[in-house]
Amino acid sequence: MTIAAPFPVREVERAGLGACPACVSAPAAQAMAKAAQPVDQGVMLSLPTAHCAACISTVEHTLMAMPGVRSARVNLTLKRVSVSASADVTPGQLIAALGHAGYEAHELDAGILSSTDMDRQGRDLLMRLGVAFFSMMNIMLLSVAVWSGAEGATRDLFHWISALIAIPTVIFSGQPFFKSAWMSLRAWRLGMDVPISLALILASSISLYETIEGGHHAYFDAAVMLCFFLLLGRYLDHRARAIARSAAEELAALEVPRATVLVDGAEVIRPISEVATGDLVRVRPGGRMPVDGVVTEGSSELDRSLLTGESLPVFAGLGTVVSAGEVNLTGPLTVRVTAAGKDSSLHRMADLVAIAENARTRYTTLAERAASWYSPLVHLLSFSAFGFWMWKTGGDLRFAVNISAAVLIITCPCALGLAVPAVVTSASGRLFRKGLLIKDGTALERLAEVDTVVLDKTGTLTMGAPEPVDFASHPLWAAGLAAGLAAASSHPLAQALAKRAANDGITPAVIDDLQEVPGYGIKGRWQGAEVRLGRADWCMADPLDVTATYLLAGARTHAFAFEDHLRPGAAEAVAAFKAMGKDVRLISGDVEGAVSGLASRLGIANWTANALPAEKADLVDNLTRSGHRVLMIGDGLNDTAALAGAHVSISPATALDAARVASDIVLLGSSMAPVADALRISQQARRRIVENFLISGGYNVVAVPLALAGMATPLAAALAMSLSSITVSLNALRLK
Amino acid sequence: MDILAYLIPISLILGGTGLAAFFWAMRSHQFDDPDGDAARILCADWDEAPKPAPDTPIKTD
Numbered sequence: 001m002t003i004a005a006p007f008p009v010r011e012v013e014r015a016g017l018g019a020c021p022a023c024v025s026a027p028a029a030q031a032m033a034k035a036a037q038p039v040d041q042g043v044m045l046s047l048p049t050a051h052c053a054a055c056i057s058t059v060e061h062t063l064m065a066m067p068g069v070r071s072a073r074v075n076l077t078l079k080r081v082s083v084s085a086s087a088d089v090t091p092g093q094l095i096a097a098l099g100h101a102g103y104e105a106h107e108l109d110a111g112i113l114s115s116t117d118m119d120r121q122g123r124d125l126l127m128r129l130g131v132a133f134f135s136m137m138n139i140m141l142l143s144v145a146v147w148s149g150a151e152g153a154t155r156d157l158f159h160w161i162s163a164l165i166a167i168p169t170v171i172f173s174g175q176p177f178f179k180s181a182w183m184s185l186r187a188w189r190l191g192m193d194v195p196i197s198l199a200l201i202l203a204s205s206i207s208l209y210e211t212i213e214g215g216h217h218a219y220f221d222a223a224v225m226l227c228f229f230l231l232l233g234r235y236l237d238h239r240a241r242a243i244a245r246s247a248a249e250e251l252a253a254l255e256v257p258r259a260t261v262l263v264d265g266a267e268v269i270r271p272i273s274e275v276a277t278g279d280l281v282r283v284r285p286g287g288r289m290p291v292d293g294v295v296t297e298g299s300s301e302l303d304r305s306l307l308t309g310e311s312l313p314v315f316a317g318l319g320t321v322v323s324a325g326e327v328n329l330t331g332p333l334t335v336r337v338t339a340a341g342k343d344s345s346l347h348r349m350a351d352l353v354a355i356a357e358n359a360r361t362r363y364t365t366l367a368e369r370a371a372s373w374y375s376p377l378v379h380l381l382s383f384s385a386f387g388f389w390m391w392k393t394g395g396d397l398r399f400a401v402n403i404s405a406a407v408l409i410i411t412c413p414c415a416l417g418l419a420v421p422a423v424v425t426s427a428s429g430r431l432f433r434k435g436l437l438i439k440d441g442t443a444l445e446r447l448a449e450v451d452t453v454v455l456d457k458t459g460t461l462t463m464g465a466p467e468p469v470d471f472a473s474h475p476l477w478a479a480g481l482a483a484g485l486a487a488a489s490s491h492p493l494a495q496a497l498a499k500r501a502a503n504d505g506i507t508p509a510v511i512d513d514l515q516e517v518p519g520y521g522i523k524g525r526w527q528g529a530e531v532r533l534g535r536a537d538w539c540m541a542d543p544l545d546v547t548a549t550y551l552l553a554g555a556r557t558h559a560f561a562f563e564d565h566l567r568p569g570a571a572e573a574v575a576a577f578k579a580m581g582k583d584v585r586l587i588s589g590d591v592e593g594a595v596s597g598l599a600s601r602l603g604i605a606n607w608t609a610n611a612l613p614a615e616k617a618d619l620v621d622n623l624t625r626s627g628h629r630v631l632m633i634g635d636g637l638n639d640t641a642a643l644a645g646a647h648v649s650i651s652p653a654t655a656l657d658a659a660r661v662a663s664d665i666v667l668l669g670s671s672m673a674p675v676a677d678a679l680r681i682s683q684q685a686r687r688r689i690v691e692n693f694l695i696s697g698g699y700n701v702v703a704v705p706l707a708l709a710g711m712a713t714p715l716a717a718a719l720a721m722s723l724s725s726i727t728v729s730l731n732a733l734r735l736k
Numbered sequence: 737m738d739i740l741a742y743l744i745p746i747s748l749i750l751g752g753t754g755l756a757a758f759f760w761a762m763r764s765h766q767f768d769d770p771d772g773d774a775a776r777i778l779c780a781d782w783d784e785a786p787k788p789a790p791d792t793p794i795k796t797d
Contacts (some may be wrong), residue, residue, distance in 0.1 A: 054779035076772030119768075134755040140747060154740075161744060182738055 008141060043083045045098070045105045046654065048435050048668030055103070060099040063094060079432075079668075081105075083731050104670065106653055124237045128173040132228040136221070137167035140718075141220040147500055147715045159211040159218045165205055166220035173227045176605055192371045192416060193598045195378045196230060199223075199408040206405045217378045217402070222717045224411045229725045233418035236425040240441070259290035262334065273341040276282050282327045283335060285490065285518075293318045294346045297334035299519030301491065305458045305636065313493070315535065325637055330491050331518020366440050367420040374416065382407045383710050399710070406707040409717050411700055418725055419692030422732035427685040428588050430735060435669035436650075436678050443664035445689075446648040447682035454620060454642070456634035457588035457595055459575075460652065461602070462564035463564070463670070464635075466493055466547055470565045473663075476506070478558045484508035484550050485522045485533035493549045493562060494522065521549070529554055545593040564594070566601075567652075569673030574602045576676030583628070587611045587619055589638050592604045617641035621639040633675065635659050650675060684735055692728040699724040 050059060056074045059081055063072035068086040075082070082538075083094060091107040098105040142158040150158060176195045177200065184191030200223055207218040260271050262280040274289050275281065281291055285300065301313040304326050313329055316322060322335060324344040386404035394400055428438045438444060458464055471479065485500030486494035487508055501508060509525035511531065521534015532552040536543035539550035541557035551558040577584050586607040588595045595609035608619070616634075620642045623630050632639070632646035635655030640662045643649040649663035658667055667675065703720040706712045761767065 053775040056772060056775055057779045057781055075769040075774055077769045126767065127759065130755060130758045132760070134751050138751050142744075157740075165748075280740055466746060483767060 003504055007149075009714065014242070015527050027430075037236075041085060041087050041089075043085060043089075043094060043107070044079050044080055044267070045091065046387065046653075046668065047081065047103055047105055047109055048079060048105050048498070049073060050076060050081075058101055059098065059103055059507045060101075066093070066097055068677060069094075075288075083640065097137045102634050104668075105220055110411045115505050121234070122238055124174065125231065125238055125586075127662055128176065129228065129231045129235055131169055132231055133172040134223060135165045135173075136200055138165055139221045139224055143718070145446060146218075147713075155216075156211070156214050157278055158221060159220070162218060162220040163208055163211050166224050167208065170200055170204050170223055170227060170548055173224075173231060177227075177230065190375045191674045192375060195375050195408060196226070196412060198379075199226060199412045201406040202401075203409050206401060210402075211640070217714050219409060219717065221404065222721065225718060225721055226409065226412055226577060229721065230412075230417040233421040236418075237421035237441075240421070240425045252681075260284075262436075272340060275337060277337050277339065279337045279340075281335045281337055283333045285330055287328050288514050289322050289324050289326045289328065289335070290326065290340070291337045292323050292339040293321075293335035293337045295322060295333055296336045298332050301329040301330035301331055303492070305464055317519055330489070330516065364422075365445055366686070366693075367416055378411045381411065381704065381708070389710065401709065403710050404653065406710075406712045406717060407567060407704065409641065410703045410707045410712060410720055412721070413508060416693075416696070419728035419732065422729050423692065423735065426732045426735045427681050430681055431665075431674070431678055434674040434677055435667065435671070436674050437666040437668060439666060440664045443648055444685055446629075446664070447679060448686035450582065450679065452583040452585065452623055452628045452630040452649060453631045454573075454585045454587060454616075454623070455604075455648070456562065456616075456632075456636065456639050457586060457590055457598060459635040459654065460633055460639075461567055461570045461586070461672070463567050463600060464561035465565055466496055467565045468497055468560055470561050471497070471500050471504065474558055474560070477509070478553070479504075479506050479713065480509040480551075481511070481526060481531060482533055482558070482560060484511045484526075485514070485524060485551070485702070488514040488524070489516055489533075493547070496551065496562065497560060521645045527552070533665070545591060546597070547594065563597070566598075567670065567672050569671035573604055573672045574604060574674045577679070578603070580679060582631075582679075585619070587616050587642075589613075589636075613638040613641055617645050620645045631679075632663075634663075635665070650678075681735065688732055688735060692731055695727050695731065696724045 013560050014352050034299065047055075047059065050056070056076060059074050060072045062070050063081065063083055066085075066089065068089040070084045070086070072081055074080075079304050079492045085144035086095070089242050094458040095105045095107065109722040119685060127176045139162045142162050146155050174197070177196045181191065203219040203226070204225040207220050207223070210216075226395035239370065259270055259272055259275050260267050261275060262268075262282055267282060275291060279291065280296065282290055289302075295316055295318055297318070299315070299317040300315045302320075303313050303320065316328075319520055321338075322333075326396075334649060349391050384406045385407050386400045390397070424441065424444060429442055431438060448571060455461055473719070479501060483506055484499055486497040486501070488511075489495070498508075509526055511526045514522065514524040516522050516540075517534070519535075520538040521532055523529070523530060523532045533549060536548070536550050536559075539552035539557055541550040541552065541559060543550075544559050544561060547562040547564070548559045549562070551560065574584055584606070586595065586599050586602075586604045588607075588609055590609060592609040595607055596728070599605075599607040608615070611619075616639060620630050620632055624645070624647065629647040632643050632649040633651070634640075634643055634649070635651050636659060639661050640653075643659055643662040648665070650665040650667055651659045651673075652667045655663075655666075656711075699720050703712065706716060766773070
């Protein structure tokens with residue numbers, strides 16, 4: 001592999017640009033130092049927006065140009081890139097570099113083990129599929145000769161060769177069906193795989209018997225063809241699930257696995273599981289609270305939006321109670337732990353979700369419902385045909401078994417086995433290309449039944465990143481002053497303000513003695529007087545009821561209002577929901593002003609503000625109880641219970657881990673427009689599935705009486721099977 | 737009909753070769769990224785010559 005090989009020349013060239021001349025003159029030492037370093041780490045990033053050849057080369061070149069990156073390989077099918085880099089390269093750097101190149105990227109968990117496991121399963125199925133295909137083609141060649149009239153010794157020879165190919169194939173390729181049939185029999189159920197296995201075994205053994213006896217009809221081609229078509233369905237099904245699982249479940253956890261603990265005044269980094277109640281934990285600006293606790297030192301502001309939906313940062317000082325999952329914005333905080341790990345509020349929420357998920361009634365898919373009456377019916381038909389012909393012919397076992405095998409082969413659920421996976425694969429492939437990951441196979445069917453859409457605000461309809469709205473209406477001096485102060489802070493509101501000022505071409509005022517007061521704002525000296533930018537009370541201003549930051553200059557105050565930037569495609573998606581006749585509702589934990597503004601902008605009449613997490617879940621519950629099928633779209637921890645309780649749920653990739661786990665579909669890109677497409681495609685897919693049932697039912701209605709009457713030949717069975725399989729696959733591809 | 741004695745083994749061998757090629761392709765991970773492989777033929781990166789070994793300097797365009 002390329003990973004292990006050292007790359008002395010390139011590494012030295014790069015190092016030579018910035019490093020000391022001595023290193024350049026001692027390339028061997030450099031190379032040795034490189035080689036002695038701990039070997040590369042593998043990083044896996046999800047690339048939801050990559051879609052073409054140019055994307056591949058841009059992404060690979062961008063990453064390869066970074067120092068420390070050894071190799072980068074894009075997998076366009078799975079929309080990810082695997083990078084091998086030296087240990088000092090963080091995934092954050094890679095994501096930032098890709099962001100500069102215009103590509104959205106998310107880190108995937110290094111638990112690649114499970115995906116290779118899925119790969120192995122997929123390859124195993126593919127291998128059996130390949131064997132079945134090879135045998136099917138060769139046997140068909142021989143069968144055509146028999147059907148077109150080969151007689152006597154030639155026919156027997158052809159049957160023997162077919163048997164030599166078919167029997168090992170059925171034994172090898174049929175294993176997935178045999179195993180699953182055996183498992184369902186042991187559990188006293190009559191699953192779909194029981195009639196399939198019975199048909200495979202019966203068809204092969206009867207044909208073998210006929211071959212030995214020199215009979216006219218052998219069903220080897222039918223047995224192998226059955227195997228092939230059903231394996232194809234199984235493989236499609238597997239691949240759709242593998243793609244979804246690999247990306248959705250491996251999106252890296254946002255929950256911090258480590259905490260900085262103060263032990264006798266020294267900072268020690270510990271896994272979260274080893275943090276105990278009473279410990280002191282240090283949280284730096286920009287960091288996420290790893291534990292529940294009380295602030296003992298420092299002051300700052302906290303972003304609680306993922307937990308409560310509030311878009312306004314909250315002040316945190318001595319004695320403030322903090323919960324795990326909140327983001328510390330401005331100053332370092334020391335927190336005395338009141339609950340960590342399993343007891344923390346983050347974990348309790350996740351547990352709630354697990355309970356809600358278990359309580360979610362197990363959804364029976366169309367295919368399962370069809371199979372539950374189809375399998376017994378098929379067995380009944382086959383056995384009654386056997387009984388009838390035994391009685392009619394006065395005990396001709398060979399003839400009766402032949403007929404019952406023909407019935408099993410013809411009715412064999414090719415359509416059920418292939419039609420549904422073909423439609424689901426085609427639909428989820430289409431959604432995947434639009435940036436939606438279906439985590440659960442039944443989600444598509446459930447999505448088609450939705451009549452009510454419940455939306456969260458912060459982070460779902462909006463990007464969760466505030467932007468100044470009335471910046472241009474302020475006098476130039478105030479804007480310049482605010483820009484000058486804002487440039488000194490990393491607070492999200494200040495940064496948004498500074499960025500806007502730069503965009504508008506406003507020159508920041510020159511301010512002396514700039515100083516950030518954590519938790520309050522920034523102050524400085526301008527033309528001899530103190531100026532402040534920050535919280536309302538600190539700037540002695542009257543607070544507005546929307547997100548705002550305040551400027552104090554002399555005795556005058558100015559309020560800069562902010563509004564959360566609308567997620568691209570959100571307006572289109574809401575309009576599309578309404579056009580489809582869905583009942584659209586907005587429920588948010590944010591203050592009334594912010595929620596009503598957004599609701600009127602999007603034309604949502606039914607909105608709720610200041611909602612607690614439990615109220616969100618109650619709303620979904622009540623709607624469900626009154627007979628509605630709810631689609632919940634949300635991203636925060638406060639949405640998780642509602643997400644898990646809804647009929648089907650969607651969360652953006654930026655959502656909190658628990659929210660993504662609780663939802664059925666993950667929106668990978670930042671635009672929300674694909675959600676409306678998803679609704680449309682799911683409805684189409686459901687229609688196609690029903691159509692496919694009708695098509696294959698139609699073939700059975702024609703062919704089964706023939707088989708029962710003893711008139712079905714291997715040719716008729718082969719025709720019925722291949723025609724119905726091809727029609728249902730083509731129908732599945734009609735999905736637009 | 738003697739021709740069958742040649743034709744049938746030939747067809748089986750040809751089919752078997754195809755099957756073996758398929759196994760080889762699968763084991764060497766050629767089905768892992770069908771979309772990417774389809775797109776990669778449009779990349780100009782390594783058109784003129786084979787991709788150099790990783791330890792030689794990379795010349796871009």
